[in-house]
Amino acid sequence: MALSSHVEYESTTRTAxxxxxxxxxxxxxxxxxxxxxxxxxxxxxxxxxxxxEQRFVLNPEGATSDLAVEAARRALDSCGNPDIDFLILATCTPDHLFPSTAPSVASRLGFKGIAAFDLNAACSGFVYALSVSTGMLATGAYRTGLVIGADAISSILNHDDEITGPIFGDGGGAVVVRAGHLGETGSVSVQQLGSDGDLLDIMKTPGGGSRQRAAGVPVDIDSSYFTMSGRAVYKHAINRMSTVSRSVLERLGWTPDDVDWLIAHQANRRILTATAEEIGIAPERAVINVDRVANTSAASIPLAMVDAVESGALTAGDKVLLAAFGGGATWAAAGLTWPELTLAPTQTVR
Incomplete structure (x- = not known):
């Protein structure tokens, strides 16, 4: 029997x-x-x-772990600094090729000894990690976790490339998740993940991995840069995000009109508005902050969440649809009803 090309998870009781x-x-x-x-x-x-209009970039001494730690601290502060049982770091720009960056982040936050690991689904990484956390909490083996999306994309850009140079910025975003039940506000009720490895070449960093080493190809600076086929990404991002979103809406029993806010990966404004229209959601109900922070890869959705809460647009009880598309290629969507949240006093997204 052929396996499905996507993964669907829907807990009957416990969830994140x-x-x-x-x-x-x-x-x-x-x-x-x-x-x-x-x-x-x-x-x-x-x-x-x-x-x-602008983007934020790390100084030369900075790294992805710095973004992750700062975002996580703000998330923890917002809910009384609970104990954490696991930490998932969604990133495609780890501090090192080996080992995983997540254990270092956990230690810096004071959580030595907990389960901590990286997840690389590129720009889809945050929704992927949120889905994984849901599965972990549903087992009953864990009570509380940290899901972080952080990327220092500026560290892998050729800044003289007119395709990728203007698009990306650096940032981090995080949510604290706890074990709960479907029907609670804030519960992640339906998620759907997908991928297509035949689209590998539309976004990738060619060098640095075992493929280059095994082929005996000399390491050069150009191979360490992120490359992207803009037209292909535009087409597939809209198609995959809209398709997976419609599937999640159907499983939720929501219509596009029921969605208060679409919080999609902030790829660029044209992709965001076209995706909303393709789903059937009015563009004014799509959260957009790409103008001020650019495309921050795995950090873009939690950054957009914070912006929407800060502005007062996103409030408790709102029905929220998350959607993402990233390298691999990967895509994901999830639905939830927004909880009552108070941001930390130190929180601000410029």
Missing amino acids: VIAGLGAYVPDQVVKNEEIAARLGVTTDWIRDRTGI
Whole structure:
């Protein structure tokens, strides 16, 4: 029997409930004017193609773990700093190729000894990690966890590439999840994940892995840069996110009109609005902060969550649809009813 190309998980009793939320972007702001001067284009050229006005980037001494730790601290502060049983770090830019970055993040947060691991589903990583946490909590073996999405994409960019150079920024976002039951506000009730390895080449960093080493290809700086086929990503992102979203809505028993907020991966403004329209959700009900933080990969959805809560748009009881598409290719969607949350006093997304 052929296995399905996607994974669906729906707990009948226990599930993950979002109990805390936090996000972080570094201090350094890079405006479109700087990018435009370097690439020899206009600021309008960047804005029209991406909807992005600025992005935040780490200083040269920074790393993904720094973003993850700061975001996690804010999430923990928002819900009274509970004890944590596990930590999942969604990232495609770990501090090191080996070992996993998550144990270091856990130790820096004071949680030595807990289960901690990285998950790489690129820009879909946060929703993937949220789904994995749901499964872990549903077993009854864990009570509370941290799900973090963090990426320092600036560390793998060729900043002179006009395709990728203007699009990405660095950031981290996190949620505290606890064991709960379906029907609670904040409970993650339906998730669906998918992938297609035939789309490997539309987004990838060619060098640094065992494929390059096994082939005996010399390591060079160009192979360490992230590459992307813009047109292919645009087409597949809209198609996959809208398709998986409609499937999740059907399983939830929601119509597109029932959705108060679509919080999708902040790829670029054109993809976000086209995806909303394809699902049947009015574009004004799509949370968009890509203009201020750019595409932050696995961090983009929790960053958008924080922005929506800070602005007062996202409130308890709202029906929320999450959707993402990333390298691999991977895609994911999930539905939940938003809980009553208070952000930490230190929380702000610039």
